[in-house]
């Protein structure tokens with residue numbers, strides 16, 4: 001499989017060529033030149049496979065520059081019950097007679113769905129860097145889930161170091177403990193005295209210094225990485241097989257969304273021929289995406305308009321993966337995609353698709369809805385009371401919106417993107433008790449912490465990277 005940019009550059013690249021890259025050189029995102037489609041016989045065969053085997057089959061369709069035996073081994077060591085807690089890896093459970101099902105994607109090491117992709121990325125990076133004899137210094141900013149997932153995926157990996165910036169004192173005690181208790185020599189936590197945007201600005205500054213970036217081999221693991229998106233396609237298939245008995249049945253998915261990475265993987269699965277009726281995008285108060293699917297206008301928000309909510313991993317001002325869907329929506333017209341994202345967004349911070357484009361959205365199965373703090377609390381409480389099922393705040397946004405879109409005879413699968421233990425404060429507010437923690441995580445707040453506090457100063461962060469590059 002070859003990959004091209006969404007903004008018109010037709011240069012074709014292989015999977016491993018784009019694996020360690022961020023944006024394409026023209027500023028677009030990478031997508032396969034065409035989605036491979038899956039016929040009925042293949043779908044029937046896949047139904048019986050274990051998760052790692054299924055992952056291998058799907059990844060093989062997109063990766064032709066890693067020998068099959070190596071890819072199989074990488075996938076097999078990634079998706080194990082030891083790492084993800086169950087034989088099924090992504091077990092699906094029913095919420096009573098509501099017509100809703102929950103697919104658990106958050107039983108990995110950091111209790112959020114980002115582990116599903118990041119754990120594979122860690123193994124792919126180590127493999128590819130080893131093959132090239134290269135090193136990579138991953139630089140990122142996090143307010144929680146992404147940073148911890150990246151660190152747990154990259155800890156102890158050869159050829160990779162992680163420099164993760166976070167706003168000092170602003171993550172939850174649990175999230176800090178998760179990240180700062182890592183003692184691996186290749187993991188560096190930098191607590192910036194400022195807010196998330198200060199940390200993010202430093203990462204941008206460093207990345208814009210091309211000479212520094214090249215000399216110190218700076219890379220990222222953000223959600224636009226194609227390999228992350230690809231890894232997520234697998235659990236749409238796995239969820240479908242668990243929720244149905246035969247491949248002539250259709251299901252819908254509701255996806256708690258921020259950067260549109262998770263639900264974009266659902267779009268890819270549907271384009272491959274998985275029988276998905278609707279892909280329901282659930283947002284919180286940061287409703288950039290809900291607004292688009294209702295009106296056809298995509299308007300990015302400024303930081304003053306970006307709300308801090310109780311489902312914080314969905315607090316985004318723009319949806320960085322959204323361009324991939326729009327590229328398909330406009331008939332894979334790179335010039336049109338560039339006019340929308342490169343020009344209109346840069347000029348006005350917004351665009352509106354044409355009436356014809358807007359009416360084409362339905363053909364891709366997309367629907368949307370939004371949820372607020374009050375909805376979240378009510379949904380967590382009601383799901384706990386009615387079904388004895390305690391869900392996290394992001395999943396609650398999904399369940400709230402899913403209930404508004406469920407249709408008779410069509411199983412509605414809500415993706416569980418985090419465990420309630422990660423967001424204890426809101427859970428207490430909703431149900432008046434403490435969420436349980438998976439075994440082994442009790443008392444992690446008391447573990448010794450390893451982190452460096454710094455002023456929000458790009459030069460200081462660069463000096464820190466230089467000093468630790470030889471470790």
Ligand SMILES: *Cc1c(COP(=O)(O)O)cnc(C)c1O
Pocket residue numbers: 112113114145146223256257258259260261262263313314394417418
């Ligand atoms: C990252 C995250 C999301 C949003 O996923 P996107 O791929 O950005 O849409 C939702 N819930 C949780 C818990 C997350 O960590």
